[in-house]
Amino acid sequence: MTFNFSITKSTTQGRLGTLTTPHGEVKTPAFIFCATKAAMKAVTPVQMRSANTQIILSNTYHLMLQPGGETVKKLGGLQKMTGWNGPMLTDSGGFQIFSLGHGSVASEVKGRRSTNRPKTLLRINEQGAKFKSYIDGRTYFLTPEESIRVQRNLGADLIVVLDECTPFHVDQTYTQQSMRMSHRWALRSLNEWQTHDDGSQKLYGIIQGGVYPQLRQESCEFVNDHNFYGIAVGGSLGADKSQMHDVVSFTMEMVRKDRPVHLLGIGGISDIFSGVKQGIDTFDCVHPTRLARHGGALVKPANNQGTREHINLRNSMYREDDQPIENDCGCETCAWASKGYIHHLLKAQEMIAYTLVSIHNIYFMNQLMHAIREALANDTLDSCQKEWCT
Amino acid sequence: MTFNFSITKSTTQGRLGTLTTPHGEVKTPAFIFCATKAAMKAVTPVQMRSANTQIILSNTYHLMLQPGGETVKKLGGLQKMTGWNGPMLTDSGGFQIFSLGHGSVASEVKGRRSTNRPKTLLRINEQGAKFKSYIDGRTYFLTPEESIRVQRNLGADLIVVLDECTPFHVDQTYTQQSMRMSHRWALRSLNEWQTHDDGSQKLYGIIQGGVYPQLRQESCEFVNDHNFYGIAVGGSLGADKSQMHDVVSFTMEMVRKDRPVHLLGIGGISDIFSGVKQGIDTFDCVHPTRLARHGGALVKPANNQGTREHINLRNSMYREDDQPIENDCGCETCAWASKGYIHHLLKAQEMIAYTLVSIHNIYFMNQLMHAIREALANDTLDSCQKEWCT
Numbered sequence A, B: 001m002t003f004n005f006s007i008t009k010s011t012t013q014g015r016l017g018t019l020t021t022p023h024g025e026v027k028t029p030a031f032i033f034c035a036t037k038a039a040m041k042a043v044t045p046v047q048m049r050s051a052n053t054q055i056i057l058s059n060t061y062h063l064m065l066q067p068g069g070e071t072v073k074k075l076g077g078l079q080k081m082t083g084w085n086g087p088m089l090t091d092s093g094g095f096q097i098f099s100l101g102h103g104s105v106a107s108e109v110k111g112r113r114s115t116n117r118p119k120t121l122l123r124i125n126e127q128g129a130k131f132k133s134y135i136d137g138r139t140y141f142l143t144p145e146e147s148i149r150v151q152r153n154l155g156a157d158l159i160v161v162l163d164e165c166t167p168f169h170v171d172q173t174y175t176q177q178s179m180r181m182s183h184r185w186a187l188r189s190l191n192e193w194q195t196h197d198d199g200s201q202k203l204y205g206i207i208q209g210g211v212y213p214q215l216r217q218e219s220c221e222f223v224n225d226h227n228f229y230g231i232a233v234g235g236s237l238g239a240d241k242s243q244m245h246d247v248v249s250f251t252m253e254m255v256r257k258d259r260p261v262h263l264l265g266i267g268g269i270s271d272i273f274s275g276v277k278q279g280i281d282t283f284d285c286v287h288p289t290r291l292a293r294h295g296g297a298l299v300k301p302a303n304n305q306g307t308r309e310h311i312n313l314r315n316s317m318y319r320e321d322d323q324p325i326e327n328d329c330g331c332e333t334c335a336w337a338s339k340g341y342i343h344h345l346l347k348a349q350e351m352i353a354y355t356l357v358s359i360h361n362i363y364f365m366n367q368l369m370h371a372i373r374e375a376l377a378n379d380t381l382d383s384c385q386k387e388w389c390t
Helices: A045-050 A062-065 A068-073 A079-082 A093-101 A105-109 A144-154 A172-195 A213-225 A241-254 A267-277 A285-295 A339-349 A350-377 A380-389 B045-050 B060-065 B069-073 B077-080 B092-101 B105-109 B144-154 B172-195 B214-226 B242-252 B267-279 B287-293 B339-347 B351-378 B381-390
Strands: A003-010 A014-021 A026-030 A029-035 A054-059 A088-089 A121-124 A127-132 A140-143 A158-160 A202-209 A230-233 A261-263 A280-283 A297-300 A310-312 B003-012 B014-021 B024-028 B030-034 B055-058 B089-090 B121-124 B130-133 B140-143 B158-160 B202-207 B230-233 B261-263 B282-286 B294-298 B310-312
Touching: A003 A088, A003 A267, A003 B294, A014 A350, A026 B014, A029 A285, A029 B144, A045 A350, A045 B214, A054 A062, A062 A093, A062 A140, A062 A144, A068 A144, A068 B351, A079 A088, A079 A144, A079 B339, A093 A121, A093 A127, A144 A158, A172 A202, A202 A213, A213 A241, A241 A267, A241 A380, A241 B077, A267 A350, A267 A380, A267 B121, A285 A297, A285 A350, A297 A350, A339 B069, A339 B077, A350 A380, A350 B351, B014 B351, B024 B030, B030 B287, B030 B351, B045 B351, B055 B060, B060 B069, B060 B092, B069 B144, B077 B089, B077 B105, B089 B242, B092 B121, B105 B267, B140 B144, B144 B158, B144 B172, B158 B172, B172 B202, B172 B214, B172 B381, B214 B242, B230 B242, B242 B267, B261 B267, B267 B351, B287 B294, B287 B351, B287 B381, B294 B351, B339 B351, B351 B381
Parallel strands: A029 A054, A029 A280, A054 A088, A088 A158, A158 A202, A202 A230, A230 A261, A261 A280, B030 B055, B030 B282, B055 B089, B089 B158, B158 B202, B202 B230, B230 B261, B261 B282
Antiparallel strands: A003 A014, A014 A026, A121 A127, A127 A140, A297 A310, B003 B014, B014 B024, B121 B130, B130 B140, B294 B310
């Protein structure tokens, strides 16, 4: 197989497509699960496939520190090494450097609370970003070229340009300067990729510009006009869901329609419906699997009195509940495990608690995306949304 | 299915049999894996079955504290609740009470180092043992009758009488007094079991007597003469492998031959061969799965220059090793995962590291027992031992 992106149906409610990679096809809209350090937390590749997963991503930042791109290459590249052997994406490393570096960007980009993480970002300039490893304190200098070189060694099908991840709180002037440097970095990434292109990887550009419409427009034009295979919508999307909806909305109006479009770091169920309606093809977020590790199981409104998107299995109300998380779920976990048993496993801190809930949440997200694709085919997205959204 | 134990072949090298339970058959000699808190650590029941597991055990002590026998019963009993649905054994709770209680018995019974655990055993007398929960400090009083009642609620096929687990360092007088109290406890356990016997569970007696031949003889006669379905060899087996071999040897000479015999807590590969030759039918030990969680993978001597029974995958020599743990292994892990990848996962503390190594070690033990059964059938146990033992 070689790369291809075909749009099979496009409506005002969203679009259906197939993203083909050398490691397999992805039916879009699709959800990309986070195998941060080249492993899904608590879930094996066999279990990922059983849960209908199409595509996963790993993080260049973590892998360049350990085990290192060269080692991954010697172990056969990400797909072979992880046993996943399906479509994969790697990010550029930028998000984690600036997130861990500023100590708070991951939260601030999404307009949330700050954290107390140690700052590991030492210096950022036109050339790139200097930072300390959180593992051994060693100093690294990540440039756009180096990010592409590391991603080449990692060997994912889809790779991403290095960008500066601008925090939410900065003003328009800073955002503009940062965006323009990210554009120059994107050109250097593109140049490094093209120089060594052997047809095994495709490069995504990233649209920056924060919450400012004219900056988003400038960034859209930049990404539209250069030879990127796909387009990622990145940067700060605002302080709340409403602003995120607006930012994605006016951004998507300007994005060219022939490339696959990825929305970075968004995975709430209502946010996915909102993104699909604006033409987004792929989503990623740690939410479904991180939630699982805290005992949160995703449920359809009908299975949760229509209140929240998940139930908390740590709650003592489930202690003697002999029913599965969802009676109408086809996942490996709901086939046999009761909420009461999982409640016990969570209290006992047994590792398979995280495995069982993760399997459910992964299957749930894949079923959600499957339902969305069916609904787009049948022009029934609104009723689909009522079934899946509170 | 109902209970049955049939010996299909018996030689001086060991014996072959089939232990039938309402939840399935166990071909003996067999290894019983420890699902301490009603879960195999890091391994799902689906993965347990794929690794050819025949039978698992859970610990009454942990489960009576959390979630409690009544809750397990409401969740359908251990086999249904855990999704295992195969043969199961529960111990009586005695080992953990005295082990955690004395702060060191688990080690001392096996003649090893002492630990610094808090002492939770408050009092022991003829009636039973009073102890504090390590979870919430609540006080419990475990009697032989209560142990059987809890085990009835848990619902395993094979259950065990409550005994006092005598430490290694005590003298013959203490050992004799303790043994005789354990015999009285065994009669009370037997009486409680018989009063409510509905055919769904069978009771094992335990041979005590420490390292003292005349005490072992007295205990063998006691267990032989009473209506126990199976016989467990327990108590202190001495300070080292040689003494353990002697104790098991003179004990087994006196054990009646028509009942299944279990050797408690022994799981080293050479110890298993030694036990099989003395007529032991089943073994249990946390070793294979605990070792896995520390990165230790069991390997045949041919795959390890004939040195130790395992390799330590944390060792940096495996960093770029693209070969599986064992090239001739048929387990799910060796089908795709390299030592280098597992080394990375262990360093990154990814949960699936423990899953992958546990799956290998479980499959390894099941293959070992399969090879032993084949060798007993073909009268080739000595050459089998050369293949599996360093």
